[in-house]
Amino acid sequence: xxxxxxxxxxxxxxxxxxxxxxxxxxxxxxxxxxxxxxxxxxxxxxxxxxxxxxxxxxxxxxxxxxxxxxxxxxxxxxxxxxxxxxxxxxxxxxxxxxxxxxxxxxxxxxxx
Numbered sequence: 001x002x003x004x005x006x007x008x009x010x011x012x013x014x015x016x017x018x019x020x021x022x023x024x025x026x027x028x029x030x031x032x033x034x035x036x037x038x039x040x041x042x043x044x045x046x047x048x049x050x051x052x053x054x055x056x057x058x059x060x061x062x063x064x065x066x067x068x069x070x071x072x073x074x075x076x077x078x079x080x081x082x083x084x085x086x087x088x089x090x091x092x093x094x095x096x097x098x099x100x101x102x103x104x105x106x107x108x109x110x111x112x
Contacts (some may be wrong), residue, residue: 009054016058019043027069030103034074037066039111041076043086059097060084067105081106 019040026032040062043065046052047059067073075083084099092099 012052012055013058016055016062020058020062020065023065027065030070033066033070037070038076039073040066041080043072044064044080045083048087050081051087053092053095055094056095057098060095060102063102064105067102067109071109073106073109078106 021086023033023036023040026036043064045060047055063084075109081103084103088096088099
């Protein structure tokens with residue numbers, strides 16, 4: 001990775017951290033959080049689909065926060081569960097610690 005790539009990764013990590021902060025700040029309003037989730041899901045899916053492993057920690061923190069605070073799993077969030085399963089089977093078994101909180105939320109949700 002070049003220095004320019006490192007800068008991009010650090011910038012993306014900062015953005016992801018800020019997204020996580022926004023999610024944690026609006027947890028008192030499920031309706032707004034639900035709308036924010038729909039904007040964030042494509043970012044999460046892009047990160048997982050493209051195996052941007054440097055961002056997995058941040059993405060799974062966001063997934064955990066969303067699934068925990070909303071107490072439900074939206075239809076658009078289920079593909080994140082599927083991607084997580086596929087990643088665990090292939091490239092990302094080392095990220096099990098990061099995946100577990102959100103996986104627990106998926107499995108223990110009333111929709112399951």
